[in-house]
Amino acid sequence: MNSILIKKGRVIDPSQGLDDILDVYISNDIIKQIAQNINRKASLIIEADHLIVAPGLIDMHTHLREPGREDEETIYSGTRAAAAGGFTSICCMPNTRPICDSRTNIKYIHSRNLELGVVNIYPIASITVGQVGEEIVEFGDLVDAGAIAFSDDGLPVMNAEIMRRALEYTSMFDVPILDHCEDRNLASEGVMHSGYIQSLLGLPGIPGAAESTQVARDVELVEFFGGRLHICHISIGASVHLIRRAKKRGVNITCEVTPHHLTLIDALVKETNFDTNTKVKPPLVSEENRQELLRGLQDGTIDVIATDHAPHTAKDKDKEYVDAPFGLIGMETAVPVILTDIVHTGVISVNQMIEKMATNPARILRLDKGTLKIGTTADVTLLDPDKRHTIKSTAFYSLSRNTPFEGKKCKGAVDTTIVGGNVIYSKGKIVSDEER
Ligand SMILES: [Zn+2]
Ligand SMILES: [Zn+2]
Known part of the structure; x- marks a missing residue:
């Protein structure tokens, strides 16, 4: 069974007026629990104390x-x-x-x-x-x-x-x-x-x-x-x-x-x-x-x-x-x-x-998406709002490079992308099929 516990992130979900420091527990492909200090075993634990947890x-x-x-x-x-x-x-x-x-x-x-x-x-x-x-x-x-x-x-x-x-x-x-x-x-x-x-x-x-x-x-x-x-x-x-x-x-x-x-x-x-x-x-x-x-x-x-x-x-x-x-x-x-x-x-x-x-x-x-409500499919994006980095198109996964933002110095990045309970992207890399 695939399970993820996201610890101590700032969980922001406008669909339910949520903005608080909370844990999020995902089991199989579903959001199972959002609460303080969730005490459950999980196959993956993400320490998110510096991150925003968003739908x-x-x-x-x-x-x-x-x-x-x-x-x-x-x-x-x-x-x-x-x-x-x-x-x-x-x-x-x-x-x-x-x-x-x-x-x-x-x-x-x-x-x-x-x-x-x-x-x-x-x-x-x-x-x-x-x-x-x-x-x-x-x-x-x-x-x-x-x-x-x-x-x-x-x-x-x-x-x-x-x-x-x-x-x-x-x-x-x-x-x-x-x-x-x-x-x-x-x-x-x-x-x-x-x-x-x-x-x-x-x-x-x-x-x-x-x-x-x-x-x-x-x-x-x-x-x-x-x-x-x-x-x-x-x-x-x-x-x-x-x-x-x-x-x-x-x-x-x-x-x-x-x-x-x-x-x-x-x-x-x-x-x-x-x-x-x-x-x-x-x-x-x-x-x-x-x-x-x-x-x-x-x-x-x-x-x-x-x-x-x-x-x-x-x-x-x-x-x-x-x-x-x-x-x-x-x-x-x-x-x-x-x-x-x-x-x-x-x-x-x-x-x-x-x-x-x-x-x-x-x-x-009218999509059943864009929410972290309990029981919905676990599509979750973790943002690192303070990460400093420079945009480099050579690092893009897109086949094309036509960006006007080449070389732009930024504060804020995507940390992790979870689709249907699977970590697809983490810390700058797409997770390969074998690792998933
Ligand atoms: Zn158009
Ligand atoms: Zn268009």
Whole structure:
């Protein structure tokens, strides 16, 4: 029998209002007891007096690239990168090749993960067939196969009538639409945020309104036609204001922000001399917009921190700024970056961080996860909030290295990741199958 006793950690579980120094006892794959000074035998004892014991983190926005671009990321490498980043569950976006728009594609992800993966994967299916924005998918069939949400992420749904029908159909199954808001006509050929830095550099710009006008449209659609709308990776102050006001009116809407939009700004494009690892959609924005994101994070307008982990090979990124693909990886840097720049600086508490990286994603996706309640599956993340280290992409488990955080000095790290009662990652290393 496999059992783990985690001793004297600061147990933080927002799902049950828990924040105390406690022991956690796991037997087989279940959380059996949380109390002071548990006196039980266990096959593994973890001394956690300097650690935070949190529900396993959930990344509700990941790109795994399998099937289709296994040179960028696979289910094998992506789930290991997730575990190293403290994520016990990830939700993978459908823009693979082929697009995840059928039962077969979802089954493929499940069976590959069963065979090769080390964390839970929840597939997101596309809203439209082939993500071409013309014909909606068979929502009921895909929910039945295991799709936990729908998204055409990477691309917006430009046709409002299609979005209306997607909201109406998905409301029958109580699953959310994850909305990549970008008006393609406004964004056009832009490669960075329109503004002072962009005009200085002479690169084609993407106006902030490319995002906020679609947020405004979809807030209206969900208010008129029902459904559940979750806005992906918001980056513009105007989007924060629209969502804040919509929530006050009781509109069924949630949203997420990425660690890079919370901590980096467009000036980095200039400072790094056009490093293509600053090229992402939505683009890095101005400091004024970033400040609005921080306020939205603080007051609960922004529900979730998600990585939008988007792997690209060095070869693909090694191009002129205008030609390089959009996207950054983020699963292995999210926790250190958020602890260092957002928690230790006092923007939000570590409790709020856990809420936005575990409790809220589980609530939005209706997953029986993101909690340490007795009797639930033991997905647990141990954080070392004071560990000092430097981000080195050569140590990543991801197949890709396209991070804007290379060389960043951090305070705070993932110590241990436990999935289904098994230690998958500990002290900088994935535990091998034989050792488990
Ligand atoms: Zn997107
Ligand atoms: Zn994405």
